[in-house]
Amino acid sequence: MPKLALTIAGSEATGGAGAQADLKTFQARNVFGMAALTCIVSFDPRNDWNHRFVPVDAAVIADQIDAITGAYGPEALDTVKIGMMGTPATISTVAQALRDRPFANVILDPVLICKGQEPGAALDTDNALKAEVLPLATVVTPNHFESMSLSGMDAIDTEADLIEAAKKIHELSGAAVVAKGGVRIAGPDAIDVFYDGETLEVLRAPKVGDVAVSGAGCSLAAAIAAEIAKGATPLEAARAAKAFVTDAITVRVASNAPFDAVWQGD
Ligand code: PXL
Numbered sequence: 001m002p003k004l005a006l007t008i009a010g011s012e013a014t015g016g017a018g019a020q021a022d023l024k025t026f027q028a029r030n031v032f033g034m035a036a037l038t039c040i041v042s043f044d045p046r047n048d049w050n051h052r053f054v055p056v057d058a059a060v061i062a063d064q065i066d067a068i069t070g071a072y073g074p075e076a077l078d079t080v081k082i083g084m085m086g087t088p089a090t091i092s093t094v095a096q097a098l099r100d101r102p103f104a105n106v107i108l109d110p111v112l113i114c115k116g117q118e119p120g121a122a123l124d125t126d127n128a129l130k131a132e133v134l135p136l137a138t139v140v141t142p143n144h145f146e147s148m149s150l151s152g153m154d155a156i157d158t159e160a161d162l163i164e165a166a167k168k169i170h171e172l173s174g175a176a177v178v179a180k181g182g183v184r185i186a187g188p189d190a191i192d193v194f195y196d197g198e199t200l201e202v203l204r205a206p207k208v209g210d211v212a213v214s215g216a217g218c219s220l221a222a223a224i225a226a227e228i229a230k231g232a233t234p235l236e237a238a239r240a241a242k243a244f245v246t247d248a249i250t251v252r253v254a255s256n257a258p259f260d261a262v263w264q265g266d
Contacts, residue, residue: 002032003229004076006068006103007222008061008094009083010039010111016214016253016261022081022222028264029226029244034077036064038094039086049257055086058093065097078104079229081222082137084111088128095132105228108137108175109221110146137175139234141221144184156181159191159202166195176234178203178224178241180217183210190246192220194238203238205246213249214259220245 005026012018019035026033038061042052069077080103085091098106110133112126126149134140134150142150142165151168153161159181166179176196185191189204223244227237248262255261 002030003226003231004034004072004079005031005222005225005229006034006036006077006080007083007225008036008038008065008080008097009218010041010086011037012041012214014043014214014255014257014261016255016257016259017218018083018215021215021218021262021264022083024264025219025222025244026226029223029230031226031229034068034072036061036068038090039084041084043257045256053086055090058089061090061093062097065094069097069101074101074103079107079225080105081107081109081225082133083109083218083221085129085133086125088124091125091128091132095136098133098136105139105225106137107139107141107221107225107228108133109141109217110134110150111217112146112149134173134175137173139178139221139224139228139237140169140173140175141178141180141217141224142169143180143217144182147179157185159185159187159193162191162193163195163200163202166193166200170195170197176238178220178238180220182216183207183212192238192242194235196234199235201235201238203242205242208246208249212259213252213262214255214257215262216245216249219248219262219264
């Protein structure tokens, strides 16, 4: 029997990011995937690829998690990945579900805004995520923008800055942190910083172009979840996930949207 992993995330219809990326990643990493949808995002091809966003009703989110946790007891299902939440009501519902039926491994991708959205549009949502879900996380995977927001740093320009951010985010969350530099830290390598309070490791891979790819962050967190579900430590999982996502970025799918999509296959 395969190991199991759940994603609680939004639908991103084009299949680059969100729950679609998570489920493809779970399959590619050989774990049985489940998804509870928090929202539906539809890019708008006629309006600058603006993100049209519809939240799923809080009661329906709770029902989905109830169905999943009822079907598979905590012995089989101990790992959950949290992706885009979108509203304070969703965050409260998901946080309650995580407290009701504690998961051993909570991998939080703290999606504060989607790529291309206006920063700062949803401060109340960001604050709710920090207050209610971040304390429950065992692994957290902030991107460049989210690392600045969570650490309170004004700028993260260098590897040293990213290390400082990872340490700060560990202090405030207690989680193992994978702070993603992506294409936003200058230099030939895409670097991510792992820090769990004991081990500091800079994960490196040569950059594949200079433009971000949709779904890389979702797939990284989902791959970490899959590896942890199979028994890896957070550090082992982060290393494997980094290699997996580097491949997925390399064999990307071209898109008319501003970002190409990662491909989790060969
Ligand atoms: O890449 C972050 C992300 C996560 N989840 C959903 C999204 C996006 C970005 O578009 O739509 C549902």
